[in-house]
Amino acid sequence: MIILHALRQASSAQRAVLGAALGRPDADAGTVAAAQACLVDLGSIAYAHDLATGYVRQAIGILRETVPSGPARDLLETWAESTVARAT
Amino acid sequence: MSESLRTAALRAEIERCRQLVDPLLLEPSRQAAVAPEHLRRAVVAYLERPAKRLRPALLMLSCRALGGDERQALPAAAAVELFHTWTLVHDDVIDNDAVRRGQPTVHTAAAAWARRDFAAAPAAAAAYGRDVAILAGDVQQAWSNAMLLSCARQGVPAPLVLALCERLQTVLNYRLLEGEMLDVQFSLQPLESITEEDVLRMLHLKTGVLLEFAATTGGAIACGRLPDEDAAVAALGRFAGLCGLAFQLQDDILGIVGDEKA
Numbered sequence: 477m478i479i480l481h482a483l484r485q486a487s488s489a490q491r492a493v494l495g496a497a498l499g500r501p502d503a504d505a506g507t508v509a510a511a512q513a514c515l516v517d518l519g520s521i522a523y524a525h526d527l528a529t530g531y532v533r534q535a536i537g538i539l540r541e542t543v544p545s546g547p548a549r550d551l552l553e554t555w556a557e558s559t560v561a562r563a564t
Numbered sequence: 565m566s567e568s569l570r571t572a573a574l575r576a577e578i579e580r581c582r583q584l585v586d587p588l589l590l591e592p593s594r595q596a597a598v599a600p601e602h603l604r605r606a607v608v609a610y611l612e613r614p615a616k617r618l619r620p621a622l623l624m625l626s627c628r629a630l631g632g633d634e635r636q637a638l639p640a641a642a643a644v645e646l647f648h649t650w651t652l653v654h655d656d657v658i659d660n661d662a663v664r665r666g667q668p669t670v671h672t673a674a675a676a677w678a679r680r681d682f683a684a685a686p687a688a689a690a691a692y693g694r695d696v697a698i699l700a701g702d703v704q705q706a707w708s709n710a711m712l713l714s715c716a717r718q719g720v721p722a723p724l725v726l727a728l729c730e731r732l733q734t735v736l737n738y739r740l741l742e743g744e745m746l747d748v749q750f751s752l753q754p755l756e757s758i759t760e761e762d763v764l765r766m767l768h769l770k771t772g773v774l775l776e777f778a779a780t781t782g783g784a785i786a787c788g789r790l791p792d793e794d795a796a797v798a799a800l801g802r803f804a805g806l807c808g809l810a811f812q813l814q815d816d817i818l819g820i821v822g823d824e825k826a
Contacts, residue, residue, distance in 0.1 A: 524813045527813055542796045542800075549629050550570070551573065555622065556807045558574060
């Protein structure tokens with residue numbers, strides 16, 4: 477998803493940077509770092525994050541509409557939020 | 565309640581569920597039924613490694629959210645973890661991954677056993693490793709079915725248990741394997757030919773449908789009705805499916821900018 481978004485926005489120079497790292501396990505650290513920076517600059521990471529956050533909001537809305545309030549529902553809501561808040 | 569307190573409460577709940585489910589997953593009598601030794605070790609390899617058991621926790625919380633008795637749902641919680649495990653074992657073969665949860669993947673470990681115990685040459689050992697992993701996944705899928713069926717011994721009505729087993733073997737299995745197949749096909753297609761909708765559908769099938777199954781199974785055990793018979797059970801499924809998409813997108817983000825994948 478992130479790569480698709482990036483390729484849609486990228487200039488030819490940025491495409492070259494991404495192409496040097498994509499699907500190349502032997503790419504060196506500098507090449508990978510440049511591609512990572514490119515994905516951030518193109519807004520592709522933020523795009524995926526916004527998409528994920530939107531899904532979580534939608535999920536919680538569905539839960540609140542249909543499932544009775546209580547400790548288990550609260551934990552399910554926290555679980556939903558944790559899917560996008562986690563760092564590992 | 566503050567965010568940190570809510571997060572701590574969730575962690576404690578997931579850990580509590582793990583402690584309830586793990587004894588079922590690692591039951592010695594089930595392990596003893598699997599032979600020969602290489603196959604038995606392959607079957608339990610991932611189950612013995614530290615893991616959060618998110619899917620069992622989701623199932624048990626969904627059961628409680630609709631007023632159910634989580635003890636009745638415990639075998640189903642173990643069943644979804646076993647189902648998840650066989651998909652990991654086979655996925656690792658397909659992707660030819662060497663490491664899972666910080667240790668060798670099943671096919672990598674079994675290749676090492678072939679070299680050590682049979683003095684197999686590298687190519688033969690690699691083939692043996694793949695064979696063992698495929699068979700181990702097959703055993704785990706059978707365990708998953710047997711575990712779900714055993715809900716009937718916990719007081720879950722037998723017709724509901726059968727209906728849940730049917731959903732596992734048809735809806736869940738077909739859709740999850742469709743997702744895996746799409747992933748395999750995408751790897752052969754030019755990126756320009758793949759749309760965002762294609763990727764989201766694949767992610768949902770590979771990750772979301774098992775979470776959907778976990779949540780709806782917990783809800784169904786609580787209220788005795790399937791998702792197409794009860795709006796709240798169906799809602800739990802939609803909730804979990806959306807969270808699955810969010811989870812997978814976050815995984816992709818962490819794969820690029822994070823320290824390590826979960």
